[in-house]
Amino acid sequence: MLKGKSAVITGGVRGIGFGIAGEFAKQGADLMLCYRSNDEAAEKALAQLKQYGTKVILAKGDVCDEKFAEESIKKAAEAFGRVDILVNNAGITNDKLILRMSKDDFTKVIDTNLVGTFNFTKYAAAHMSRKKSGRIINLSSVCGVRGNAGQANYSASKAGVIGLTLSNAKELGRRNITVNAIAPGFIDTDMTMALSEKQRELVLGQISLGRYGSVQDVAKTAAFLASDDAAYITGQVIGVDGGIIM
Numbered sequence: 001m002l003k004g005k006s007a008v009i010t011g012g013v014r015g016i017g018f019g020i021a022g023e024f025a026k027q028g029a030d031l032m033l034c035y036r037s038n039d040e041a042a043e044k045a046l047a048q049l050k051q052y053g054t055k056v057i058l059a060k061g062d063v064c065d066e067k068f069a070e071e072s073i074k075k076a077a078e079a080f081g082r083v084d085i086l087v088n089n090a091g092i093t094n095d096k097l098i099l100r101m102s103k104d105d106f107t108k109v110i111d112t113n114l115v116g117t118f119n120f121t122k123y124a125a126a127h128m129s130r131k132k133s134g135r136i137i138n139l140s141s142v143c144g145v146r147g148n149a150g151q152a153n154y155s156a157s158k159a160g161v162i163g164l165t166l167s168n169a170k171e172l173g174r175r176n177i178t179v180n181a182i183a184p185g186f187i188d189t190d191m192t193m194a195l196s197e198k199q200r201e202l203v204l205g206q207i208s209l210g211r212y213g214s215v216q217d218v219a220k221t222a223a224f225l226a227s228d229d230a231a232y233i234t235g236q237v238i239g240v241d242g243g244i245i246m
């Protein structure tokens with residue numbers, strides 16, 4: 001249970017981020033949902049989460065902007081008294097073969113997925129260090145572990161997230177802050193709906209459990225890592241992938 005705890009979730013108004021928000025709120029956590037631009041999705045998320053009766057606030061901005069990260073953590077700490085959990089979930093893809101990938105295609109994905117994770121971690125870790133307690137959960141990907149053709153930018157960003165996770169786990173452990181990554185396989189969200197039917201079928205054939213993952217599969221794992229039950233787990237990359245990694 002997460003009763004009495006508060007969490008900041010980046011990209012928290014749709015997809016996996018919103019799934020995590022729902023699970024956290026259901027378990028009693030107060031939430032700040034950070035989002036980039038989709039006001040309609042943000043308002044809808046807010047309305048849906050009301051049923052759980054916890055505090056939910058929104059913060060609009062780009063995770064690539066360090067100032068936005070600093071202000072979001074400050075605002076959440078003021079609203080809730082403290083920030084116990086950070087979920088670095090915001091992420092993008094921009095798939096192309098390396099021969100067709102521009103430097104801009106590469107750096108935009110790195111900026112959002114990796115630098116964005118760094119930005120929020122830096123300010124959350126400073127706050128959690130003062131409180132001598134915290135949980136940081138980073139969304140990596142199976143692509144960050146084994147690579148994927150057409151996703152050099154994305155895979156590099158997600159491998160970077162793993163390096164960041166491990167280093168931060170080593171640095172912050174003595175301050176009672178755990179840092180873990182979740183590496184989902186293929187989860188049914190807007191991100192994967194962008195793939196063609198043929199690509200989706202090809203992936204399905206590689207999943208041992210014979211189905212795509214749901215946002216709930218990831219949300220339950222995030223809730224466990226955020227809970228007191230996971231107090232002795234740090235520096236781990238937890239696959240939530242139906243066995244696709246094998």
Ligand code: NAD
Pocket residue numbers: 010011012013014015016017034035036037038061062063064088089090091092112116139140141142183184185186187188189190191192
């Ligand atoms: P999604 O596209 O449905 O949602 C991504 C969210 O991130 C959106 O709310 C978007 O607004 C937000 N976002 C993107 N760029 C942002 C920015 N610069 N600033 C602030 N917010 C920004 O994606 P999803 O499928 O829910 O993925 C969530 C996370 O899980 C991502 O990090 C993704 O890489 C990772 N992941 C997803 C899958 C999958 O199969 N869906 C698999 C592995 C990893």
